Amino acid sequence: MRIFKRLKKFRKQILRVTALVFGVALLALLAWVFYLDQKITTQFEGRRWTLPAQVYAEPTELYVGSPFTADAIERELQRLGYRKVQELKDPGTYARQGAQVDLINRRFRFWDALQEPQKLSIVASARGIQSMRNGRGEDVPIFRLDPLLIGSIFPIHGEDRVVVAPEDVPPLLPVALKVVEDRKFDSHHGVDLGAIARAAIVNLRAGSIQQGGSTLTQQLVKSYFLDSRRTFGRKIEEAIMAVLLEIHFEKPDLMNAYINEIYLGQDGRRAIHGFGLASQFYFGKPVAELQLHEIALLVAIVRGPSYYDPRRHPQRARERRDLVLRLMTQHGVVDEEIARQAAQRPLGIVASATNAAGYYPAFLDLVRRTLRRDYRDEDLTEAGLRIFSTLNPFAQSQAERALATELERLEKARKQKSEKPLEGVVVVTTPQNGEVIAMVGGRQAGYEGFNRALDAKRSIGSLVKPVIYLAALESGRYHAASVVEDGPVEVKLSNNRTWRPQNISEEFYGPVPLVRALAQSLNLATVRLGLEVGLPEVVREFEKLGLEQPPPQLPSILLGAVDVSPFEVAQLYNAIANGGFNTKLRAVRAVVDQEGNPLKAFGLEVTPVADPAAVYQLNRMLVQVMERGTGRAARAYLPSGLVVAGKSGTSSDYRDSWFAGFSGSHLAVVWIGHDDNSPTGLTGSSGSLPVWSRVMSQLNTTSWSAPMPETLQETWFEFPTGLGARPGCGEELISMPIPKGTQLPVAPGCETGVFGEIGERAREWWRSIVR
């Protein structure tokens, strides 16, 4: 009683304190709500998402005469996620009847033009496309398909997405989301108390969290503003923000935000957000083209992207997908029969991005580095740029497969089984325009990490030889039949030591013509040639061909003690393959902003860097490498009659195995070695050449050929000796271009034709007169 009395005495004070506490709390709450409101309006209303730049592969060009059979066109369309139908109606579908393929393309904004959907009828035979007509029966000379989206440049925290507009979303998707996740979405004010209560009861009974009562709005808040911690405070914050969001924004806006925001899967470091990207990630096609069973699967995944991962747990995913379909029929949003048919369909997931087609970290790395010169990191990861790249997904997958297959074979063939794994790189370009069409940065092409193609600076061995021979040819003092001595060489080095290089066979070959020294990769002849031409000239040749950091002027560079990345090798050889015209290798054709305005076009530029006649002679010699030299073994893989040019390279102690070579339309560089630079026991010919040949044989490439410059003439001589000869006389004849007016020493026994061909003709003419 006394206590009560005391309290009564202090009642006023207690009330006052309580009021004060409540007042302060209320103020704090208001301030908090105001703060949250600010946060919502500034963050949500402004730029709603940071949009990683999207990178497209090169589009496939269809034209009369292009080497596509009807089967190949169909494969290409399937790769692009086109759906086969009986009757054409929608973009992204095709129909096939024997040699004829009809399609309706997707609307696509290329960097240089907008392509509206139209019907295209293609007739193709085994030799390629015979005719192409549009819906009005008019001939279409050339048509490009919408390109494959190959990836995006996402920020460090890994959030990747492709934002879709409401009109691109199939109407069934929001309907299914509401049925499964939030049935009161259209009427509640951000929080659904009934659902929370239901969930609480279910969870209490089960003794664990079985069901969430979160509305779509709450899920959106949680994903957009909050981290993943599950505390009571967070829940309150989430609820308040959900209510605030509902006050500020309309339901359709929130639904669209949800569709673009929600987390739907993981691909290594890359987090798949939004249905736009998820559709590409799981089905390889735009969200607009999703069918009922595919929509149901994505909605199923929402609840637990890792638990219901359709690649890792297909059974679970399928059960939940079918549950979604049943819920949809129960709530009358789809017809029972249609849902039943959808439940019959397989999951329809495209091969996993990380281990098959679809994700190209090495190439994307090159794209990123290219653009870093012109754009800030934030522009690339946030501004929604669209990047049109040069990647050819077919060439890329062939290169990946060739490398993986051959490395496995090489390891099986090794004597000691327990050695560390071999690593490898493949770079493929189209030399005339300098576009990089494929880049494999390591054995596991789908894994990000050390990009060997760009960053592994390795000794290139005999790959330097063509550079030395080009310097010799450009000096005007040498040609293919010029003889150099392959004998002991001693070079006094600056540190008073003497350098005595050796041939791989540790033999001496005596006097040999340049074409043979190059074809058989003779070290001593080459060192002698390089020293005669002069180290400064050799170094200058490297610079001219496009090597940014020229090697030091040391004699050892003549045997390839030059540390260069595979990409830099591709740059060097590209200038040679391109007839002495340098083109900076490109991975990007153009960049456009979010609205489609072109920001930058990386146009084709060429610079003449070497005498075309000298390059022509060198290339004819590099053809001989493949015909009779260290590249001979490629024949077994290549289509017969295909003319290719190339050079093998092996660094000291067999640490690096290289092959670089080209046809008329493709250049490929292959490197094989160990990351720790330990010996592999492989030469360029035994290691990298098979990979190179395999890649080339798959590329549908053309023979190397170039018009012979007028200053040169075809001349017969003996391949082993370089002595002049003619058909019917001489040993191992070879016909090579050498400068007009050059007089070759003649092989013994070949002197009979003293007057040459014209002399012979003159004699016949004289005889005919005399008679």
Added chain:
Amino acid sequence: MTARSALTLSCAVLLLSACAGPRPYEPPTQPAPSEPPETVETQPGSPPTTVEPPQPLPPPAPREPVLSPASRALVDQAQAQLVSKNYAVAAGSIERALRIEPDNALLWIELAKVRAAEGNYAQAENLARKAISLSTHAPRAQARAWDVLGDVYRAQGKNNEARDAELKADSLLRR
């Protein structure tokens, strides 16, 4: 006696095999390189054995290039884009054609013209040079490339170089 046989006779009389003067390029599939002259034997040679037939090389591309229907359409498109001074896009159209026919000198000439119209004379010149190197045995195409080069020089006020290029073009057409 024809001029040709007169030449042949004079060659025979002079006993000069070096007289086997310039001759057009022929693919080495037809084994007809000129006979090397007799000189002092400086290298020990091995006795002649059986001669292997020389490896054939593919015949050179057709002499005068023509545009495929696809390239024709893209060149027409580029010319229209050029009218509206949309240089990057016009160049893009030519580049599409070049991906199909990278050896076609006519396309390199078209690209040179786009760059010249844009005022990028350095590239226009380089691209014309590329066209010239690809049209060694196509005099009409090469004459066009020299003409473009001449225009590029003239636009820069390099009148001497321009005249040389034009003369070169004329001499090719007169052949």
